Amino acid sequence: MGKGANNLSSSDLTISSHEPPPKTLISWEEVQKHNKKDDCWIVVKDIVYNVTNFKKKHPGGNKIIEFYAGQDATEVFNAFHKDFDRVYKYAKAYQIGQIDPNDQSRLKLSDEEKQKIQREIEIREDFKQVKKAAEDMGLFKPSYTFFFLHGFHIVFFQMFGYYLLLNYADSSFFAILLALACNVIAEAQSGWAQHDYGHSSFFAKPNINKYFHLFFMGCIKGASSDWWTYMHNMHHAKPNVIEKDPDVRLEPFFVVGTVEPIRRAEKNAKKKVENLYPYTFQHYLFPIAAPLLFPLLFQWTTIRHAIKRRKYLDLISMAPMFILHFAVTYTTFQSVFKCLAYFFVMRLFESAWFTWVSQCNHIVMDVHDDVEYDSWLHLQIKATCNIEKSWFNDWFTGHLNFQIEHHLFPTMPRHNLYKIQPLVQSLCKKHGINYIVKPFWQAFYDILLSLKKSGELWQEAYDEIMLSM
Structure with missing residues (x-):
């Protein structure tokens, strides 16, 4: 697939964006530290958002954001939102950086954990194709x-x-x-x-x-x-x-x-x-x-x-x-x-x-x-x-x-x-x-x-x- 098992990337999962990504590079290890109610970061399409102050304003409730604190929320975002461009426009205010493409933090994982991540990446790619087929079928x-x-x-x-x-x-x-x-x-x-x-x-x-x-x-x-x-x-x-x-x-x-x-x-x-x-x-x-x-x-x-x-x-x-x-x-x-x-x-x-x-x-x-x-x-x-x-x-x-x-x-x-x-x-x-x-x-x-x-x-x-x- 051309993606390393150490990099749990979701960049091929769709969120429309015509803006260049933030320049600040952040590791997954750093993202995972911010997994609390009063310190809540999430990742969507490899962009890191600090949503600590936004989550109470979220129309779907604050809990759904807290559940993904310190995690990749790309797929759940895609599942719940139809109008990606509209949502992204408001989300830009909470961007703080992007995942470092050369992030080495997940090299610390065991071989079994890396293999699991690799399998999940392959499943996500195939699931994306199924969703694309559903869209094409109307x-x-x-x-x-x-x-x-x-x-x-x-x-x-x-x-x-x-x-x-x-x-x-x-x-x-x-x-x-x-x-x-x-x-x-x-x-x-x-x-x-x-x-x-x-x-x-x-x-x-x-x-x-x-x-x-x-x-x-x-x-x-x-x-x-x-x-x-x-x-x-x-x-x-x-x-x-x-x-x-x-x-x-x-x-x-x-x-x-x-x-x-x-x-x-x-x-x-x-x-x-x-x-x-x-x-x-x-x-x-x-x-x-x-x-x-x-x-x-x-x-x-x-x-x-x-x-x-x-x-x-x-x-x-x-x-x-x-x-x-x-x-x-x-x-x-x-x-x-x-x-x-x-x-x-x-x-x-x-x-x-x-x-x-x-x-x-x-x-x-x-x-x-x-x-x-x-x-x-x-x-x-x-x-x-x-x-x-x-x-x-x-x-x-x-x-x-x-x-x-x-x-x-x-x-x-x-x-x-x-x-x-x-x-x-x-x-x-x-x-x-x-x-x-x-x-x-x-x-x-x-x-x-x-x-x-x-x-x-x-x-x-x-x-x-x-x-x-």
Whole structure:
């Protein structure tokens, strides 16, 4: 390839720039020293940026930048941003130098570490070619018909549910159940719609996507758009990375993967206590916890986030959902208790739908510590798997049955993810990377199986540590 294993260069990864690079030369060893919250440097296309003061202004949240402090952030930058020229224009103010092309600091690495870096460089080059092919195929261009019909069916189900409540609830309990089903479908599908706009996969300009995101997340779901963006960007930046991905911070009720159970056992043993229950029972708890996640945690968390961070636009966008929903249900039931009960049950089903779908792609995979030299491809595929394609699977999961492709290309419109799948599979086969596709039922069952195995690992580690004390 013509690149030394000691130089982890990303210069062939695309960021448009017509400006000459800064003249100050900086070694990788120096960059790696600046990996703290109050001293944060990142590298994008071999240009070094001091983003210590910028990270709080970052639209995607400060954490995503902190995750890459002292590291090469080129691939994550390319994955999250569409308009490279626009972003680069603002980024120039934070440039402090460029990576020394003759940097010798990585010669200190072991031969095994150098070989790993060389493999990652080759993977990055091939992945760049796959992304270029996706661009040439027009896979980053949305179908306006698809997004219109998807949005229309969400609004239709929501309004039809309310119509049934207002006109037929008094005469038929079946009408109430049908209305509930319609509202659950609208809420769950709105979750997939807001996910699309949150990733800016429809409009070219992020601000326009933001307004649609506010509509589906706020007006339909009654949740904070900013909260979702903050949490979800962390997830995509470092999926399944311990202490960084919020989606795998499941303590104190769950331990996942193979690393966290042992650490949790060490903490429990040190305090000479187990938990409220042994983790060997966690696979029984999940089906109970999944429906309760939204009504007992997320609903309050999103409102608190908007209030605490003074996201007034979020609060304004959330108001129509609660006003309309409780106006309709109170008119129907003439009881505050019944209104709240209907809302709670709706959230229960929506929560179960979302939680099973979102977790079947992730917690069953490798949950690990941060590894500096992982390519974007390696980082994402270690943490994701797919579910087989069918019209129902596509609809039910919001096309997140193509979780691998979505994580590799988060701004790609979801209706195009299956089109890039063959190229991703070929790339994985070339580099010996395990690409996993499961039947729908197996993906859900594997959640319980994975939790059972992690719980047993915790028990074994806990017993061993207690016996040695």
